[in-house]
Amino acid sequence: MKKNYLKKFALLTLSTIMATSMLAGCGSSTATKTDSGSKAATTGADKSPADYTGTIKIWSWNTELKDLGIIAKFNKVYPNLKVQLVSIPNDNSAYVTKISSTMSAGVGGPDVFLAESAYVKKFTNLDFYEDLTKAPYNAEALTSKMVPYTVELGRNEGDKSIRALTWQATPGGFFYKRSIAKQYLGTDDPAAIQKMMTTTEDFIKLGETLKTKSNGSVKLLAGYNELVNVAIGSRTQGWVKDGKLVIDTKMMDYIDQATKIRNEGLDAKFTQWTPAWTGSMSDKTTFGYMLPTWGLPFTLGINAPKETGNYAFVKAPTPYYWGGTWLGVSSKSTQKDNAWQFVKYITTNKDFMEAQAKDKGDFMNNVDVQAKLSSTDAGNNSYLKGENVYKVYTELVKGIDGKLFTQYDDTINNAWNKQIDLLIIGKTASKEDFLKKFKADVVNAYPDIKVD
CATH class of the missing domain: 3.40.190.10 (Periplasmic binding protein-like II)
Incomplete structure (x- = not known):
C-alpha cells in the first residue's frame, strides 16, 4: 500500500x-x-x-x-x-x-x-x-x-x-463509523472502542465480532493492506542496517494478519484510491479506515461530506505515520x-x-x-462530532521512531506490498515463496544491499 x-x-x-x-x-x-x-x-x-x-x-x-x-x-x-x-x-x-x-x-x-x-x-x-x-x-x-x-x-x-x-x-490512527459501532458493538464512544483494539490481534477479533453480529455484512476494513503502516510503525528495526536487509518480526506477523483478514472475510477487498474504496466511506458496511492526519480533511471530508458527525477517531494498535x-x-x-x-x-x-x-x-x-x-x-x-482529534494526534506522535526510516524505504515498501498482494490472491504459493520473491526484488533494486 x-x-x-x-x-x-x-x-x-x-x-x-x-x-x-x-x-x-x-x-x-x-x-x-x-x-x-x-x-x-x-x-x-x-x-x-x-x-x-x-x-x-x-x-x-x-x-x-x-x-x-x-x-x-x-x-x-x-x-x-x-x-x-x-x-x-x-x-x-x-x-x-x-x-x-x-x-x-x-x-x-x-x-x-x-x-x-x-x-x-x-x-x-x-x-x-x-x-x-x-x-x-x-x-x-x-x-x-x-x-x-x-x-x-x-x-x-x-x-x-x-x-x-x-x-x-502526520501520525495515523483509525477512523470508524459511529453508526456501525453503536449498532453492532453497543457503543460509539471512542474510549470504549479504543479498549477493544489495544493490539492488532484484538483489532482482528473486533472484525470477527462485527462479522458475527452482522451476519457477515459488515467488514472491518476496506482492504487488508490498510494494516501495513501499522506493521511498519511497530518495528524495532528498519529495512536496512549496516548495508544488510532486515525483515523485522512485526513484518512477518503482518503476513499472517493480512492472510487471516482476507481468508476470514473481514475486508471488503477494495484497493486504496479506487472509486470503490472512496465510495465505501459513506456506505453502511465498511467499519473504518487506517488513515493519517491529512486523511480527515482530504480523504474522508472530501469523499464522505454527508458523514459529518458519524465518524470518530482512535489510536491504532501501534503508532505510525503516513506521508x-x-x-x-x-x-x-x-x-x-x-x-x-x-x-x-x-x-x-x-x-x-x-x-x-x-x-x-x-x-x-x-x-x-x-x-x-x-x-x-x-x-x-466538527466532522468527528466535536471530538478533540488534536489531543489524540499529540499523543500519537510521541510513539513514532524516525530513526527506523531509510532512503531505501519507498522502494522496499513497494516491493513488499506487491508481493503480499500476489500471496493473498493466490499467485504466490507460500510464505517461503513470498520471501524469495521479495528478496529478489530488493536485490534487483539495490544490488549493494546484502540479502540472506
Whole structure:
C-alpha cells in the first residue's frame, strides 16, 4: 500500500471550504560569493521581513503551497518576496527524476524544493539540500519545538546534519463509523472502542465480532493492506542496517494478519484510491479506515461530506505515520538567504502554524501549537462530532521512531506490498515463496544491499 499523495492534492481545490470547517476553533549584511558563484545565505539579523526582496523559485510535485494558502500567509509577512511555484507532477517518478538531473547539472534549478516522505531521505543524503545545521541557518537550535521523528527524516544519514524541515506531522490512527459501532458493538464512544483494539490481534477479533453480529455484512476494513503502516510503525528495526536487509518480526506477523483478514472475510477487498474504496466511506458496511492526519480533511471530508458527525477517531494498535512534505534550501540556489526565509517561516513561525491548523485542519509540527489546540475547544473537530482529534494526534506522535526510516524505504515498501498482494490472491504459493520473491526484488533494486 503506497501512500499516494497525488490523490490527496488532486482534491485540494475542492477541499478548501470543507477543510475550513474541520476544526471548530480550531541589520543588514552583504551576501558573499561561494566558490560556485552562488550567493551564500546571510544572517539577516538587522533586516525586517519587508526588507527582503526578490523572487524565490519553488519546485514541487503539486500545488499544495498555493492551495493551502501557505504562500499567501508568507507574503502577508514578507510582502516583497515573490514566490514562483513550479509544479512538476510525479507520474512515473518524473518529479524525482527532474530534481535529480537538475541538481546534478548544477544550473537552472529551484531555490527551494519539496520532498514527500517516500523520497526525502534520497534527497537529503545526496547533498541536494543545504546543510541547515551550519551558520547562518543554525537549524538545530530551531528544532526543540518540533516532533522528533520529523527532524530525523530530514537529516543526512552520514553526517547527521539537518537538510530539510516540515511544517506538519502526520501520525495515523483509525477512523470508524459511529453508526456501525453503536449498532453492532453497543457503543460509539471512542474510549470504549479504543479498549477493544489495544493490539492488532484484538483489532482482528473486533472484525470477527462485527462479522458475527452482522451476519457477515459488515467488514472491518476496506482492504487488508490498510494494516501495513501499522506493521511498519511497530518495528524495532528498519529495512536496512549496516548495508544488510532486515525483515523485522512485526513484518512477518503482518503476513499472517493480512492472510487471516482476507481468508476470514473481514475486508471488503477494495484497493486504496479506487472509486470503490472512496465510495465505501459513506456506505453502511465498511467499519473504518487506517488513515493519517491529512486523511480527515482530504480523504474522508472530501469523499464522505454527508458523514459529518458519524465518524470518530482512535489510536491504532501501534503508532505510525503516513506521508508528509519536507522542504529545504537548494544547495545550488543563488537566493539562499531569501529561500531560507521561506523555509524558516513555514516550519518555525508559531503564528503561521496556529492559523494553518485552524484554517485547514493540518496537524502542525510545533509542540506549543499542539498543546494549545489539544487542551482547548480550538482542537474540537466538527466532522468527528466535536471530538478533540488534536489531543489524540499529540499523543500519537510521541510513539513514532524516525530513526527506523531509510532512503531505501519507498522502494522496499513497494516491493513488499506487491508481493503480499500476489500471496493473498493466490499467485504466490507460500510464505517461503513470498520471501524469495521479495528478496529478489530488493536485490534487483539495490544490488549493494546484502540479502540472506
